[in-house]
Amino acid sequence: MDSNLTRREFLKRAAAAGVAATGLGGLAGLDGAVAEAASTPTIAVASKKDPAALVRAAVGALGGMGKFVKKGDVVFVKPNMGWARKFDQAATTNPGVVAEVVRLCRAAGAREVRVMDHAVDRPDSLLLRMNGIEEAVKKVGGRTSFASSSALYERVSLPRGKALSSVDVMRDLRRADVFINVPIAKVHNSTRLTLGIKNMLGIVWDRGAFHRSSSLDQAMVDLVARIRPHLTILDAVRILLTNGPKGPGRTEDRRIVVAGTDPVAVDAYGVSLFGMKAAQIGHIKLAAAAGLGEIDLKRIKVKDV
Amino acid sequence: MSSHLRLARRVSQLIFLAGFLVLFAFAADPLASPIPVDLYLRADPLLALSAAVSLRKIVWPLVWYALPITVLSILLGRVFCGWICPMGTSIDLLERAFRLRGRRPAEGLRWHRLKFYVLIGMLVTMLIPAAHRANQELGLTQSVGLSAVYLMDPIALLTRTSTWVGLPVVQWAAGMTSDTVSGWSYSRFVERHRGLDRALGPVQIGLAAATRPAYFRLGLVALLMLGGIVALGRYQKRFWCRNLCPLGALLGFLGKLSPVRLAVSDKCNRCMRCVNECKVGAIEDDPKQYRGPECIGCYSCIAVCPQQAISLAVGYDPVARKDEFRLDRRRVLGAIGAGFAAVVIPKASLGAMRTNATENVLKLSSLRLIRPPGSLTETEFVTACVRCGECMKVCPTNTLQPAVGEGGFEALGTPVIVPRVGPCTQPCSLCGRVCPTRAIEPFTVEEKTHLYLGTASVDRSTCIAWAFGRECVICDEACSYDAISQDADERGRPRPVVDERICVGCGICEWVCPVEPLGAIRVNSSGDKRHLRREEQKLLRDRAEQERQEGSPYESDDRPADPGAG
Numbered sequence: 001m002d003s004n005l006t007r008r009e010f011l012k013r014a015a016a017a018g019v020a021a022t023g024l025g026g027l028a029g030l031d032g033a034v035a036e037a038a039s040t041p042t043i044a045v046a047s048k049k050d051p052a053a054l055v056r057a058a059v060g061a062l063g064g065m066g067k068f069v070k071k072g073d074v075v076f077v078k079p080n081m082g083w084a085r086k087f088d089q090a091a092t093t094n095p096g097v098v099a100e101v102v103r104l105c106r107a108a109g110a111r112e113v114r115v116m117d118h119a120v121d122r123p124d125s126l127l128l129r130m131n132g133i134e135e136a137v138k139k140v141g142g143r144t145s146f147a148s149s150s151a152l153y154e155r156v157s158l159p160r161g162k163a164l165s166s167v168d169v170m171r172d173l174r175r176a177d178v179f180i181n182v183p184i185a186k187v188h189n190s191t192r193l194t195l196g197i198k199n200m201l202g203i204v205w206d207r208g209a210f211h212r213s214s215s216l217d218q219a220m221v222d223l224v225a226r227i228r229p230h231l232t233i234l235d236a237v238r239i240l241l242t243n244g245p246k247g248p249g250r251t252e253d254r255r256i257v258v259a260g261t262d263p264v265a266v267d268a269y270g271v272s273l274f275g276m277k278a279a280q281i282g283h284i285k286l287a288a289a290a291g292l293g294e295i296d297l298k299r300i301k302v303k304d305v
Numbered sequence: 306m307s308s309h310l311r312l313a314r315r316v317s318q319l320i321f322l323a324g325f326l327v328l329f330a331f332a333a334d335p336l337a338s339p340i341p342v343d344l345y346l347r348a349d350p351l352l353a354l355s356a357a358v359s360l361r362k363i364v365w366p367l368v369w370y371a372l373p374i375t376v377l378s379i380l381l382g383r384v385f386c387g388w389i390c391p392m393g394t395s396i397d398l399l400e401r402a403f404r405l406r407g408r409r410p411a412e413g414l415r416w417h418r419l420k421f422y423v424l425i426g427m428l429v430t431m432l433i434p435a436a437h438r439a440n441q442e443l444g445l446t447q448s449v450g451l452s453a454v455y456l457m458d459p460i461a462l463l464t465r466t467s468t469w470v471g472l473p474v475v476q477w478a479a480g481m482t483s484d485t486v487s488g489w490s491y492s493r494f495v496e497r498h499r500g501l502d503r504a505l506g507p508v509q510i511g512l513a514a515a516t517r518p519a520y521f522r523l524g525l526v527a528l529l530m531l532g533g534i535v536a537l538g539r540y541q542k543r544f545w546c547r548n549l550c551p552l553g554a555l556l557g558f559l560g561k562l563s564p565v566r567l568a569v570s571d572k573c574n575r576c577m578r579c580v581n582e583c584k585v586g587a588i589e590d591d592p593k594q595y596r597g598p599e600c601i602g603c604y605s606c607i608a609v610c611p612q613q614a615i616s617l618a619v620g621y622d623p624v625a626r627k628d629e630f631r632l633d634r635r636r637v638l639g640a641i642g643a644g645f646a647a648v649v650i651p652k653a654s655l656g657a658m659r660t661n662a663t664e665n666v667l668k669l670s671s672l673r674l675i676r677p678p679g680s681l682t683e684t685e686f687v688t689a690c691v692r693c694g695e696c697m698k699v700c701p702t703n704t705l706q707p708a709v710g711e712g713g714f715e716a717l718g719t720p721v722i723v724p725r726v727g728p729c730t731q732p733c734s735l736c737g738r739v740c741p742t743r744a745i746e747p748f749t750v751e752e753k754t755h756l757y758l759g760t761a762s763v764d765r766s767t768c769i770a771w772a773f774g775r776e777c778v779i780c781d782e783a784c785s786y787d788a789i790s791q792d793a794d795e796r797g798r799p800r801p802v803v804d805e806r807i808c809v810g811c812g813i814c815e816w817v818c819p820v821e822p823l824g825a826i827r828v829n830s831s832g833d834k835r836h837l838r839r840e841e842q843k844l845l846r847d848r849a850e851q852e853r854q855e856g857s858p859y860e861s862d863d864r865p866a867d868p869g870a871g
Binding site: 214 | 334335701702727728730731732733769775777778779781782784787791816817818819820821
């Protein structure tokens with residue numbers, strides 16, 4: 001995702017990704033879905049450790065961060081940090097998880113790791129102070145910011161979109177080499193659950209357009225079909241069971257981190273943590289139907305670590 | 306010695322102006338200043354007087370802070386105006402910048418009594434009963450004035466202009482630089498400046514928010530007023546200070562007691578330089594005489610006197626220092642009438658008054674009058690608020706805006722929450738900590754669960770969920786107080802319903818609502834419960850919480866339990 005990605009270059013890369021895809025598809029990126037769905041996706045599920053160790057174990061089981069991040073890469077990390085809540089209220093991604101992702105990227109040679117979100121709550125400075133992500137990330141050499149101005153976004157057209165025809169996506173993401181999605185698992189009063197795919201709403205400027213569209217679920221699928229994370233790391237260290245997504249609500253300590261390159265597979269596993277079936281969650285079902293990944297847990301290779 | 310005094314005065318002016326600006330900058334999240342950021346406002350005796358007279362009660366924090374300048378003025382006359390006042394200094398600097406020289410020194414005293422009439426008019430607005438409130442301690446109803454002092458108090462005026470005009474301009478400029486001059490990513494710029502903000506410690510001028518400059522609805526009005534004040538310098542230097550400023554008038558009155566005066570020795574050869582150089586025209590045709598209530602102690606006369614004939618002396622001399630005001634009786638009556646009109650006409654305009662409540666009188670036009678948490682009842686709030694704009698400066702979401710028509714003319718410029726600009730974000734209590742007159746009383750974040758500002762209501766004819774049956778309950782997602790619940794339609798799709806007992810009217814739902822431009826969920830002032838004490842409001846909230854847990858004791862089975870189901 002260079003700034004000057006031409007169509008020809010893009011097609012070349014997409015083809016190369018298709019050929020090289022092993023199911024871990026490091027180069028997946030834009031429109032990589034086609035290459036992905038064919039093989040059995042692998043996800044890693046780490047449990048019963050402290051947050052940083054969970055991330056290390058899960059990413060390690062996928063072959064290590066070096067598989068995704070090359071030396072000199074600019075990495076875009078998208079946690080959920082958009083609510084004025086303390087992290088122990090489980091409305092925002094665990095700062096320990098985010099910091100470890102950043103640290104691993106830096107250790108793999110990333111030139112820059114940008115941790116960004118588009119918050120619903122205001123003001124940005126207060127959010128950063130409350131959720132603890134900025135402080136944790138700074139210690140390991142990453143940078144945190146919110147993109148709270150339309151000037152930070154650029155228009156991406158969605159020619160194959162069903163609910164949306166275009167979307168404004170963070171410029172920093174478009175210009176990054178690697179995109180890592182780091183959601184937290186929560187219940188959600190509109191989409192029932194919010195996991196990896198739902199977390200993607202934080203990379204767009206006009207979230208309202210998703211709600212105004214003919215279907216919120218389909219709009220999210222349109223987005224993921226175009227902008228696909230290279231890696232999804234789901235934080236289920238502590239999950240929110242009621243009054244999501246903002247809380248405060250009942251939380252439960254699960255001490256789990258799920259990682260994988262197939263966003264649908266990671267979400268499908270995430271759904272099981274709440275005792276539900278993935279097919280019950282509209283946007284995950286639609287994403288699977290659109291060929292964005294595997295929803296059937298029986299056809300997903302789960303590495304427990 | 307003589308020019309040293311002038312130098313000292315200039316240094317003092319710059320230091321106090323810098324102090325004003327630094328404290329202004331400090332009025333930002335996280336409010337880390339050890340000195341109150343509203344120090345200049347608190348130190349203003351006119352504001353203390355206004356609060357005491359118009360509210361019929363002593364606001365002690367104001368009194369204590371106003372004491373030094375009161376004493377200073379009694380001892381030395383209007384030296385505040387010449388040495389301290391940031392408004393006076395700003396006028397001096399701007400007159401210099403725009404080369405406004407005051408072409409009519411000969412008419413130095415032509416308008417000088419005007420400021421005393423202004424002060425008298427102001428006192429009248431404070432005194433006459435404009436509304437009533439129940440005094441809970443005394444158990445009786447008492448009157449409240451409607452102080453118009455905010456219009457012309459120089460400190461309030463300058464603070465307000467700095468907020469409404471200065472802040473957006475600085476932030477806008479910072480944002481433009483990043484967009485056009487540099488080739489960096491916009492966000493990188495923002496981030497760098499967050500770093501700058503941090504490096505400066507708590508002194509934040511909000512550069513971090515440079516991509517979203519603050520916005521204030523009455524900025525242009527404030528600018529025109531300040532611009533007009535400065536432009537008058539074309540006619541007379543410091544026209545404002547000599548002819549209009551009610552604070553200057555008050556301090557001049559106090560200075561009548563001053564034992565210090567200017568003394569002119571026999572070396573004077575009547576060269577008249579002091580007459581021409583006097584900033585405020587306090588010296589008339591005879592250099593050996595000057596008007597005490599006019600002199601602002603700038604001591605330019607001492608500095609410019611070629612004979613070094615002028616010095617400071619102790620002891621009252623009615624010939625050298627003329628202290629009488631010589632107010633015109635007819636004009637005094639005119640000022641009283643004007644003060645009366647300044648209360649009655651705004652109150653009688655723009656929206657009728659509800660008259661069946663004594664404490665929290667809202668106008669019929671006040672549907673969107675959403676006051677910040679901790680605000681006094683409306684009657685007292687409009688009286689106590691001096692429109693300094695500190696609360697708007699400190700507000701991190703920019704939701705606090707000058708009222709335009711919400712509270713009638715008499716509430717022009719007072720703070721209201723405008724949710725579409727931003728939410729009154731839950732973990733914030735800054736505005737209550739910077740209000741100099743306690744129009745917004747301090748409150749804690751915990752208390753915000755039961756400080757009822759208003760109530761949100763869903764417009765079911767435009768709501769995406771209600772009107773079009775699509776998935777959207779982003780208002781419920783964002784609600785900080787769990788005041789929105791869901792009512793499923795026949796296909797099981799959720800639709801938002803507000804629990805008006807829990808909703809405090811913070812406006813975050815209206816802020817996030819994707820329906821453009823106004824939002825399909827809107828806060829209105831119907832839930833404003835400022836007429837209740839905090840503990841009474843808390844009781845309501847606790848009861849609502851309890852009913853939620855245990856069910857309402859008043860609902861029968863044959864009626865639908867859910868307010869949204871009907």
